[in-house]
Structures are given as C-alpha cells and as structure tokens.
Amino acid sequence: MKKFALFLLASSTALAQTPPLEELISLARQGPAAPGLKDRIAKTLSARGGNAVWGQDYLFVSDSPAPVTISLDNQPAVPMAQIEGSTLWMLLTKMRTGVTHSFQYYAAGKPLGARGDAIGYNPDSYARPGVPHGKVSEKLTIVSKLYDGMKSDYWVYASPGVDPAVPAALMVWQDGQGLIGDYSRIRLFTVTENLVAQKLLPPIVHVMISPGQSTDGRAMRSIEYDTVSDRYARFLMEEVLPQVEKTYKLRPDGYSRAIGGESSGGICAFNVAWLMPDKFARVHSAVGSFTSIQWRPEEKLEGGNVYPFKVRKEPKRNIRIWMSDGADDLENNHGSWPMQNIQMANSLKLMEYDFHFRFGTAAHGGAQAGLDLPESLAWLWRDYDLKKTTQEFRIEPAEKEKPLFRVTISNRDPW
Helix, strand or coil: CHHHHHHHHHHHHHHHCCCHHHHHHHHHCCCCCCCCHHHHHHHHCCCCCEEEEECCEEEEEEECCCCEEEEECCCCCEECEECCCCCEEEEEEECCCCCEEEEEEEECCEEEEEEEEEECCCHHHCCCCCCCCCEECCCEEEECCCCCCCEEEEEEEECCCCCCCCCEEEEEEECHHHCCCCCCCCCHHHHHHHHHHCCCCCCEEEEEECCCECCCCCECHHHHHHCCCCHHHHHHHHHHHHHHCCCCCECCCHHHEEEEEECHHHHHHHHHHHHCCCCCCEEEEECCCCCCCCCEHHHCECCHHHHHHHHHHCCCCCCEEEEEEEEECCEECCEEHHHHHHHHHHHHHHCCCEEEEEEEEEECCCHHHHHHHHHHHHHHCCCCCCCCCCCCCCCCHHHHCCCCCCCCCCCCCCC
16 A cells, blocks of 8 residues: 555656656746756756747846857847856747747857747647646667668557557658657757547657668668658658558548658658558648759759649649748758749649648748647647548638739838
C-alpha cells in the first residue's frame, strides 16, 4: 500500500511539474541579475540564447560582447539588458498571440544575425490538463538500398488511441529531427494530442524522418527532397514504412495518409502525393521550395519550379493541400519562394483543388507553420471517417467564389 501511495505521489508530482519554457520565463521576470538565469537559458534554449514564448510573454536572448538592441515588428530598436556574468543580453516583453512577430538584433549599429520570427502560439499548442500523451520511439536508423547505402534517422510517435494491432492513420514528416519533444518549434506532439482529444484528428501515427547521409558523408537532403522523381516516394513506401509496420499497423489507403514538411521538405511532401496520390492524399507544405534547386536540364531532371505549371497542364490528382508562406521568404538564384508559392496557389485554384493558402509576413522558417498547426491539421483531416478508404476532394465553395491571388509592391514606390 505504501508503494502504491508513493507511486501516486510521484505521478501527481510529475504531472504538476512546471514546463521548462514557463520556468525560464518566470526566472527571467526576476530580471537580468536573477540567480541561475544564464544556466537556465543554456539548458532550455542554447548557450548563445534564442527566443522563448509562453502565453503573451516573449523572451529574446542574444549573445554579443557589445551592447545589443532589438527591433520588434520593424519598429525602432530598443536596448536589451545584459545578463549578469555573461555576454548574453535579454528582453522580456508582452505581445499579441495568434500572430508571428519579426525580430532583428543589432550590435554596434549593425545587424547581429539574420532576422527571425517569434510565434504567438494558439491555445491548442499548449498542453491541456487531463489530455493523454502519446508515445514516441527512441531514435531509429535505416540504411537505404534505393539511395545506395544512405543512412537516415527516424522516430515514430503514436498518439493516444492508437492500437498497435489496429491499422492507424499516418502522417510522414520530413526534417523530423526538428519535431521531437513537447516544445519543438511547431509543437507537433502537443497539438496532435489536443486535436485527438477534441476528435478533430483521428488517432494517428507520425513518422518523423531526418535527411540522410551518403556513405561518403555527403548530405542528401536536397537530392531527396528537391528532385522531382518517384525515388523518395519509393524510399518511404518500400523501405521506411515496412519498418514502421513492425511496430504499428498502418492504413494503406491514401485517404488515411498525409505527408508534410517545410522548405525543401514542403516540395518533397507535394511531390510524393502528386506521384502517389493513392498512397498519400493529404499534403502539408510550409514555405515550400517550389524553385529550381535540383533543376538539371542537362541531366533531364526537373526541379520544384515546374510544379505550378504541371498542376495546370497535367491530369488533376485527388489530393488535399494546405500551404503557407510569408512575404519575407527567400529570394535567390534558385527562384522566389513567395512568388512561386503564390503561383502554386493560383494553379491549384484554377484547377479547383481542395486547398488552403495562408500567406503571412514571416521569413523563411517554421514560424507560420507553428502558428497555424492546430488549424492546419484540423483542416487537413476535416470530415475524416474511419469507415471510408476514399473521398473525392473538392474545392471548398467559399474558396471557389474568391478571386485569384494578386500581389502588390509593399517595400518601395511601385512606379
């Protein structure tokens, strides 16, 4: 009996533990001289700082031997306070939730690092009392035959309600190494658990796979993700998912499968569904690289830049697509991320695909995806029925009535 009482006490204590981000914010409220603040930042963020958000509290930390200022949402820069005993500088402030906020550090009058975006997370991105937690595997590794010995790490997460012996819905995520943990940037596990509890998402298995490394140590990410071919889709179907099914049974129908990613992972997700819509019929693309990164005409290889035109010219696929991007996304020799995503959205609209396009102001990264995730996953899996194995996806009436997307010049006189 004593052992049982101790177990209950330990369990309730674990449940009552304050989340690390909330602890960090609470300590930061004591000011830059708070004992242990430097160590807490290193443990929760990194030794060089970062940003943390909890509710309306936004903490920004930068590392510099010289004084640092910060500009929030393109407003005039304000001074940051030096954290005692360190070269770290901090600002704790309250800002709106439900939006992204841009920030830029400055030292000695010059930009310090790249512009960033902080996420004003929505309520379902925070753990709710009484909501059961899912289970995530340890890191697993697969050696690919299709990619000539390439090694990739992956993790498997099963949400509450998943029975390993009963085929479950599936979602595959590229760049999976960044999605592990309750407080990853897009908070995938927490959002999933909240939506499953509200029956806005079916019990689901997430497979989070990292980009591979070739036998000679070469990074394979762009070759896997940006190349328009069926090689990566086959890698998932023939090599990765059979390994997953040794632990969890998966539903085989595309209706019950989604695939998502950011940047090159976003075009990769679309590519897999485009080529295998019977295996993956739901797509989540954030800041998708619909650009020419792997366009190699001399080798007769297409790049993601062709997709806005393939969508308009090739037979329509039965897929549902959530896309997001921002006005400050990348522009380089591979193309324009904002313009290509807008072009892609217009192509999907012209062909009356079941799609949604969220266009914000964020730069390249997962800020918009993290902000939207409760809404985007609920939208992507809306009206899902376990009794079905197929559905004809049609453009929503409200979207059909809207005009095509149009752009304006916002950062200079267009004349």
